[in-house]
Amino acid sequence: MTSAADRAAARAAIATVPALSRLDAAALDIVRLGGLTNQVFSVRAGAEAYCLRVPGKGTDAYIDRRVEAVNARAAAAAGVGPEVLYFGDHGIMVTRFLAGCVTMTPETLRTTPGAPVRAARAFRQLHLSGRVFAFRFELFAMIDGYLAHLETLGASLPEDYHETVASARIVREALAARPLPLAPCHCDPLCENLLDDGRRMWLVDWEYSGMNDPMWDLGDLSVEAGFGPEHDRAMLEAYFDGPARPADLGRMVIYKAMCDLLWTLWGLIQHANRNPADDFWSYAVKRFARCRGLMATPAFAAHLAAIRSAE
Numbered sequence: 001m002t003s004a005a006d007r008a009a010a011r012a013a014i015a016t017v018p019a020l021s022r023l024d025a026a027a028l029d030i031v032r033l034g035g036l037t038n039q040v041f042s043v044r045a046g047a048e049a050y051c052l053r054v055p056g057k058g059t060d061a062y063i064d065r066r067v068e069a070v071n072a073r074a075a076a077a078a079g080v081g082p083e084v085l086y087f088g089d090h091g092i093m094v095t096r097f098l099a100g101c102v103t104m105t106p107e108t109l110r111t112t113p114g115a116p117v118r119a120a121r122a123f124r125q126l127h128l129s130g131r132v133f134a135f136r137f138e139l140f141a142m143i144d145g146y147l148a149h150l151e152t153l154g155a156s157l158p159e160d161y162h163e164t165v166a167s168a169r170i171v172r173e174a175l176a177a178r179p180l181p182l183a184p185c186h187c188d189p190l191c192e193n194l195l196d197d198g199r200r201m202w203l204v205d206w207e208y209s210g211m212n213d214p215m216w217d218l219g220d221l222s223v224e225a226g227f228g229p230e231h232d233r234a235m236l237e238a239y240f241d242g243p244a245r246p247a248d249l250g251r252m253v254i255y256k257a258m259c260d261l262l263w264t265l266w267g268l269i270q271h272a273n274r275n276p277a278d279d280f281w282s283y284a285v286k287r288f289a290r291c292r293g294l295m296a297t298p299a300f301a302a303h304l305a306a307i308r309s310a311e
Contacts, residue, residue: 002032002041010041013054013092019085020050020094033103034192036277037270042097049099051082051204055091058273062149063207065091070134072206074184078129080122080203098202101195109191109225115201116231119194119221120238122201127183127214137187137210139258140165140172146265155272158264158288167295168261171254174307175213178247185212189221215248219255223290247310250303257300260291 010030014020020043029044037056042049055065065087072093075081082095102108109115143165150157186193188208195202218239222232236244236252244252267284270277294300 002030006030006032006039006041009039009054010043010052013052014043016088016092017052017086017094020045036190037275043094044097049097050085051095051097053091053093053095056275059207060091062146062269063091064135065089067133067135068206068209069093071184071209074131074133075126075186075203075206075209078126078131078184080126080129081206082202082204095204098195098197101197101202104191104194104196104201106191106225108196109194109221110227110231112196115196116225116227116235117238118196118199118201119189120218120235122194122203123186123189123214123217123221124239126203127185127217129184131184133184133210135210136182137185137208137212137216139216139262140168143262143265146262146269150265150268150272153269153272155268157268158285160292161264161288164261164288164292164295168258170304171258174304175251175254178307178310180213180215180251182211183214185209185214185217187212187216187220189217189224191221191224213251213255215251216255216259219252220259222252223256223259245310246306250306253294253300253303254307257291257294260287260294264288264291 007030011025014025014028023045027045031042033040033042035056037059039054039056041052043052069087072081072087073084076083082098084093084095086092086094104115109119186203186206186209188205193203193205195204218235222235225231227235232252236249240248264284264287267280267287271280271284
């Protein structure tokens with residue numbers, strides 16, 4: 001449902017985009033597409049179709065739009081993201097509209113034939129593209145940054161959060177002892193950030209992208225989609241063109257817990273900012289509980305051991 005307020009916000013943003021401001025605003029077909037923290041619209045002007053992103057209130061406090069602009073263009077050049085037509089200083093972005101695509105959800109990523117395989121191939125294409133993103137996505141530095149921001153907001157944390165971060169020191173040590181070459185990574189593979197045309201997946205929304213361990217993208221996607229072992233296997237085998245090594249599987253599983261540890265804080269920021277898109281306190285508490293549950297399993301320790309023993 002696209003409200004009058006939605007259309008007004010879109011038209012105000014369009015007025016700042018040179019290539020679109022010359023169009024007849026009254027003749028534009030504007031449809032709200034969604035977005036948890038931002039407003040995203042399809043904008044049609046005759047035969048031309050665009051995707052317009054208007055940044056959400058307060059997002060500039062934790063997102064560097066200059067970095068996002070560089071990375072969105074690099075992803076387009078790598079063939080995994082839509083062409084960027086405009087990126088303004090305040091984060092208003094216009095890209096080509098990807099026709100014939102379905103926005104994925106956790107359910108459709110699990111149930112659409114071949115979806116985990118197509119997703120894996122899109123991430124592999126990005127990771128092996130040779131592109132250099134303008135940010136180093138460093139998990140524990142980002143946790144520290146989010147904690148500092150939450151302190152300025154006067155926000156509360158789930159019980160034992162700091163203790164869990166401290167216990168994750170063994171994860172940090174294992175990953176640091178066997179580092180992989182950094183690759184350009186999406187870093188926020190929410191299912192809705194994947195668009196499927198039945199032949200390939202496209203990736204959108206580069207707000208958190210950066211140079212990172214490529215297994216982060218696969219681990220995070222597995223969590224967001226609620227993948228089971230059979231989905232993980234299909235994804236990893238498509239990515240590696242065969243079975244994953246124990247150390248690579250281990251990294252993917254470890255990052256399942258670590259992405260929940262990080263995105264717990266993101267949810268708390270949304271809660272503190274009174275974002276009405278969801279119950280973000282519940283979101284954060286559930287992610288934190290899932291992180292702690294996985295870290296407590298014997299399998300988690302076994303995956304850490306596989307990482308440490310990798311050649």
